[in-house]
Amino acid sequence: xxxxxxxxxxxxxxxxxxxxMLRRVVRDxxxxxxxxxxxxxxxxxxxxxxxxxxxxxxxxxxxxxxxxPEYGGxxxxxxxxxxxxxxxxxxxxxxxxxxxxxIGFGTHTIVxxxxxxxxxxxxxxxxxxxxxxxxxxxxxxAGSDAASLQTRAVAEGDHFVITGTKMFTxxxxxxxxxxxxxxxxxxxxxxxxxxxxxxxPRTPGITYRRIEKLGMRGAGGLYEVHYDGVRVxxxxxxxxxxxxWAAIKATLERVRLSQAAYCVGCAQRVVDDAVRxxxxxxxxxxxxxxxxxxxxxxxxxxxSTDAARLLLYxxxxxxxxxxxxxxxxSMANLYATEALVRVTSDAMRVYGGYGFTxxxxxxxxxRDARLFVIGDGSSQIQRxxxxxxxxxxxxxxxxx
Ligand SMILES: Cc1cc2nc3c(=O)[nH]c(=O)nc-3n(C[C@H](O)[C@H](O)[C@H](O)COP(=O)(O)OP(=O)(O)OC[C@H]3O[C@@H](n4cnc5c(N)ncnc54)[C@H](O)[C@@H]3O)c2cc1C
Numbered sequence: 222x223x224x225x226x227x228x229x230x231x232x233x234x235x236x237x238x239x240x241x242m243l244r245r246v247v248r249d250x251x252x253x254x255x256x257x258x259x260x261x262x263x264x265x266x267x268x269x270x271x272x273x274x275x276x277x278x279x280x281x282x283x284x285x286x287x288x289x290p291e292y293g294g295x296x297x298x299x300x301x302x303x304x305x306x307x308x309x310x311x312x313x314x315x316x317x318x319x320x321x322x323x324i325g326f327g328t329h330t331i332v333x334x335x336x337x338x339x340x341x342x343x344x345x346x347x348x349x350x351x352x353x354x355x356x357x358x359x360x361x362x363a364g365s366d367a368a369s370l371q372t373r374a375v376a377e378g379d380h381f382v383i384t385g386t387k388m389f390t391x392x393x394x395x396x397x398x399x400x401x402x403x404x405x406x407x408x409x410x411x412x413x414x415x416x417x418x419x420x421x422p423r424t425p426g427i428t429y430r431r432i433e434k435l436g437m438r439g440a441g442g443l444y445e446v447h448y449d450g451v452r453v454x455x456x457x458x459x460x461x462x463x464x465x466w467a468a469i470k471a472t473l474e475r476v477r478l479s480q481a482a483y484c485v486g487c488a489q490r491v492v493d494d495a496v497r498x499x500x501x502x503x504x505x506x507x508x509x510x511x512x513x514x515x516x517x518x519x520x521x522x523x524x525s526t527d528a529a530r531l532l533l534y535x536x537x538x539x540x541x542x543x544x545x546x547x548x549x550x551s552m553a554n555l556y557a558t559e560a561l562v563r564v565t566s567d568a569m570r571v572y573g574g575y576g577f578t579x580x581x582x583x584x585x586x587x588r589d590a591r592l593f594v595i596g597d598g599s600s601q602i603q604r605x606x607x608x609x610x611x612x613x614x615x616x617x618x619x620x621x
Pocket of ligand 1: 602
């Protein structure tokens with residue numbers, strides 16, 4: 222999968238031995254810990270699995286994979302992280318997303334933009350499975366247009382005081398640290414007056430309202446978060462004052478690849494399960510998979526899944542080579558997330574009436590999949606970004 226050393230032809234469509242081993246370790250972990258009963262229970266109750274799963278994932282090295290060795294991690298590549306998240310997505314989108322709140326969101330941002338003190342404080346705790354981050358970006362009036370955010374952080378001596386409301390912060394109340402995007406210079410053009418802060422979720426002045434959701438119910442709660450005069454020290458600033466947009470963009474770009482990875486993993490799982498069902502279920506005296514209408518549909522789903530996987534690993538490989546690949550990462554995200562919606566929707570038909578019942582897991586995959594064509598840049602926003610990188614579409618106007 223373009224991950225190992227390139228062969229004479231220039232492309233290496235294989236994983237290294239270590240990456241194959243990582244895949245097997247994740248698969249064994251999932252078989253033992255993420256049983257169908259456990260995942261159904263998480264979905265039914267919506268309770269947070271952090272405390273029981275993160276230490277186990279830490280013991281296997283999953284939470285430290287992306288952390289540099291000097292802070293206790295394995296210093297793995299983007300392709301390594303892609304293998305891990307793809308395989309975890311094969312087991313559960315919710316648990317892959319939970320893992321990504323450890324290795325993707327804050328960790329990546331701190332490694333790239335954090336001070337030495339912030340790295341030494343947070344990264345070993347991530348490695349130990351003691352905490353994940355939550356990303357508090359979206360607001361009631363700033364969704365797709367995230368840079369129009371209004372939450373204010375005002376300097377007061379050696380502190381900042383944060384006031385505002387954030388919408389849809391996944392896992393906020395269960396996290397070890399909130400990554401909060403704020404406006405620090407209201408007079409600057411909107412992308413330029415933004416700063417990021419690392420905030421303890423238990424700081425006085427923060428309150429949470431839990432919002433029930435359709436899917437991804439095992440990934441932690443979904444919250445509206447109110448920041449009411451929340452005092453944080455100046456040392457909580459992540460990246461440059463007023464220069465937070467670059468860190469937000471870098472975080473979202475990384476998360477787009479992570480999302481694509483677990484969507485590909487889930488899509489493959491759904492196709493495999495549907496193929497097995499089509500081989501076993503008989504109607505008119507033969508397996509339904511013998512009917513061309515069913516087999517061709519499943520072929521199309523496998524082709525989409527493979528195409529998504531190729532786009533994904535190309536983008537991950539480009540990141541590891543240090544080659545700019547914003548367009549390729551957005552394309553991988555767009556294709557994988559839309560493929561998963563198509564795969565879960567069409568695969569459901571293979572199960573007939575059983576697919577519509579809560580006794581089969583396809584309905585959970587169908588519900589979970591819907592998030593990824595919305596969250597962290599909807600399909601429409603991905604297309605806008607790609608169009609812009611192709612020299613098309615609306616231009617961003619200074620000050621808007
Ligand atoms: C389960 C869940 C978890 C989430 N987790 C987090 C989280 O952890 N942290 C966080 O900060 N946010 C999170 N979000 C928020 C998510 O990122 C936003 O919902 C998303 O960015 C879209 O914003 P919005 O919901 O306000 O929709 P809007 O921006 O209002 O969009 C509504 C529709 O208009 C379309 N649209 C908007 N602008 C354009 C345009 N220029 N061109 C074409 N179409 C356009 C959109 O594609 C969409 O179809 C989460 C959301 C959900 C549902």
